Amino acid sequence: MSDTRRMLAEMADPLFAELGPDAPSERALPQLEELGLPLLLVPEAKGGFGGDWLDALIVFRLAGYHALGVDLPAIAVGKVAGAGEEQHQSLMAFARAAQIAGALDAALGLAVGYVNEREQFGRPLGKFQAVQQSLATFACEAAAANCAAMGAAQALNRGAAQFEIATAKLRANRAVEIGTTVAHQVHGAIGFTQEYALHHLTRRLWQWRSEYGNDAHWSRRLGSAVTARGADRFWPDLTARTDPACR
């Protein structure tokens, strides 16, 4: 991670943690503005933060991680100049994928912490092989969502990113299913209460999965694009997205 990005993360992380899921926007917005975050994607020349899409990934992911109550990603993406309706939808799909990645990691962290603490039948839940296997599956899904979001951010920085955004949202959507299911299952009844923090994450995850393109929307779009190019172009197209001479 570059120094600016580390700085950005160190700035946003404690603030998002403090504001959390419930801070009223009249209190949260001024603090977010003080750090320049709503103008994250506005060029410096226009008075903005001048961040790129990898910067956005860090901030949006943390907004998801802390289930930030203010829709900061929507505000920041709303200020991207020249984004038409379709492009706006794509950029928001990227934002939701990044938020999902962060929220899945947070839910995984909660779940791991909980099963290490909670004892049943004389030992911590985390010592039961069935619980371990479920959480390992969850961890892989969270990892895939995070990597796909990273891939989309890199592609956005390179230019055309339709393929990667579709992939990131679709992959993140699919990870929501396993992630939320396992997180609630291993928490038992406590995770189903209002007083415990899990629902801040899982209720948002279910919502974000539907927003800016559900599984069917993105899989059909991506599939139609791949099919239109034809079987023989799939692999060469894929490698051309990342190879130096081609980008």
Add this chain to the structure above:
Amino acid sequence: MQTFVTEPVDWPDTAPALREQVRALVAEHGERDPVRRANSWTKAAPQFSRKLGEAGLLGMTWPTEYGGHERSQLERYVVIEELLAAGAPVGAHWIADRQSGPLLLRLGNEELKRRWVPAIARGEAYACIGLSEPGSGSDLASVRTTARRDGDEWIIEGQKVWTTGAHVSHFMIALVRSEAGSERQAGLSQFVIPMDAPGVSVKPIIDLTGAHEFNEVFFEDVRLPASALLGTEGEGWKQATAELSLERSGPERYLSSMVLFLELVRHAQGKDDPVLAQLVGRLAAEAWTLRLMSASVAAKLARGEDPALEATMVKDLGNSYEQAIPQLVQAAVDFGDAEAEVLRAVCFYLLQVSPSFSLRGGTREIIKGIIARGLGLR
């Protein structure tokens, strides 16, 4: 908690040229039958392996002194993902190029290196790995094959099983118990055993498709010179397990069923069928994500880090993906359709072989146990 930190992968500037080189070679000498192109890293074709050797595409990262080409880890990655995506028959040299060569270079004495490494790089020497035994599947620490000293020689007695490619291999790197009475991980050593040494015999195990990839290998009073010991006596466990990141994160863990995916795309073309389009989209998204994860592990290995946890995740997700493709294609495509003939043939082949995907290189349950340990649950 963040279990998989992805840094951007700097693909080498030489990548496009390397891809062209591999694509041309595969077009000229590769396998055409789509069924044989599926699961291609288990298909042994010595002639093709020698072509790759001649082209300088084996032992790519190894020192020129030992027949290597001193190219970067990511250049090698580009070549192997091209070979697998095209379904090239790389099975003969696969294990030697991926694991045995690097292991010999790292730990082998001069005699072992001179004897085997340049021949691997030429695509002429192939290797198998002697880990599993009849009593030890995933529980490798229970191996019972023994090596005992007799003057200047070592005598190997015992049996290995599930040995992929033993019948086409020139040598085996075997994990054996070299200290009488030792238990579990202690007292194990690795030996390089020429397959033509007196006392070594190979018996085929035919799989459920009728194919011969696995074998039983028997050692009866096999006498080896002192130089056959690989690395340090008693350190065999550590030496053998250190290789696992190389084995678990490679593109072979998600590309085995790529040929079937491509046939699905061919089948879906021009049909405007939303069910097929959605399936193609879902599988394409997964392939792209797995490629990013796999390459990112390769980049970490190239930087000298040990991304063992990430490698394990790539294997688990990759195997699940490869196994899901034939099931999903079967569920979505009407095989009664005459146009679907090739698709059906590839799909049925992969349905039959895919149970092995989550067995080879560590069973799914063991892999998930390793991930659980990485999460701090064990």
